[in-house]
Amino acid sequence: GIQVEQSPPDLILQEGANSTLRCNFSDSVNNLQWFHQNPWGQLINLFYIPSGTKQNGRLSATTVATERYSLLYISSSQTTDSGVYFCAVGDSGGSNYKLTFGKGTLLTVNP
Amino acid sequence: GAVVSQHPSRVICKSGTSVKIECRSLDFQATTMFWYRQFPKQSLMLMATSNEGSKATYEQGVEKDKFLINHASLTLSTLTVTSAHPEDSSFYICSVENNPPYYGYTFGSGTRLTVV
Numbered sequence: 001g002i003q004v005e006q007s008p009p010d011l012i013l014q015e016g017a018n019s020t021l022r023c024n025f026s027d028s029v030n031n032l033q034w035f036h037q038n039p040w041g042q043l044i045n046l047f048y049i050p051s052g053t054k055q056n057g058r059l060s061a062t063t064v065a066t067e068r069y070s071l072l073y074i075s076s077s078q079t080t081d082s083g084v085y086f087c088a089v090g091d092s093g094g095s096n097y098k099l100t101f102g103k104g105t106l107l108t109v110n111p
Numbered sequence: 112g113a114v115v116s117q118h119p120s121r122v123i124c125k126s127g128t129s130v131k132i133e134c135r136s137l138d139f140q141a142t143t144m145f146w147y148r149q150f151p152k153q154s155l156m157l158m159a160t161s162n163e164g165s166k167a168t169y170e171q172g173v174e175k176d177k178f179l180i181n182h183a184s185l186t187l188s189t190l191t192v193t194s195a196h197p198e199d200s201s202f203y204i205c206s207v208e209n210n211p212p213y214y215g216y217t218f219g220s221g222t223r224l225t226v227v
Contacts, residue, residue: 033215041202041221045112048215101154
């Protein structure tokens with residue numbers, strides 16, 4: 001099946017700093033989403049971005065499908081940004097329904 | 112995107128008992144729902160696909176007799192963990208596919224199961 005690798009596994013920032021999270025995937029995808037899992041476990045949709053660039057406030061994401069990677073940018077980080085960020089992909093060659101998750105990036109933003 | 116409600120959010124049960132978890136699609140009819148499991152400090156793994164009116168499709172390695180899935184209506188899927196054991200303690204999350212103009216998947220708030 002498709003492999004999803006996220007980096008870095010852990011990231012510690014001071015409030016106000018910027019960061020870039022990376023997601024590499026091993027095959028063509030028909031779906032790519034970035035999620036933020038808060039301390040209570042809720043998965044929050046950040047972006048649906050199988051290709052191209054999107055921005056939402058302090059967050060933006062870019063997926064270069066031909067090179068099989070996606071980046072999540074967090075600018076002016078806040079303590080509420082802390083949590084685990086997951087990249088999940090749908091394999092265009094396999095089941096349309098199956099999302100394969102990366103292992104996540106644990107982000108800690110200190111005041 | 113979709114609005115997904117999951118209940119209960121947290122449950123503690125004794126070893127050997129069964130636990131039922133509900134997942135509801137509140138704003139549209141979902142013929143397919145998905146159940147994931149997440150062990151502490153690990154990623155999410157798809158367990159099974161719940162299909163309204165037919166049998167669920169289980170991922171390799173997931174025991175269908177232990178994790179019973181019922182999708183009896185277009186808005187409700189249930190996951191029953193039968194004869195639960197401590198190793199079944201985990202975070203269980205359901206999801207549905209969003210309808211256009213939204214894309215991708217929306218997840219419920221999850222159920223933290225602790226078997227003692």
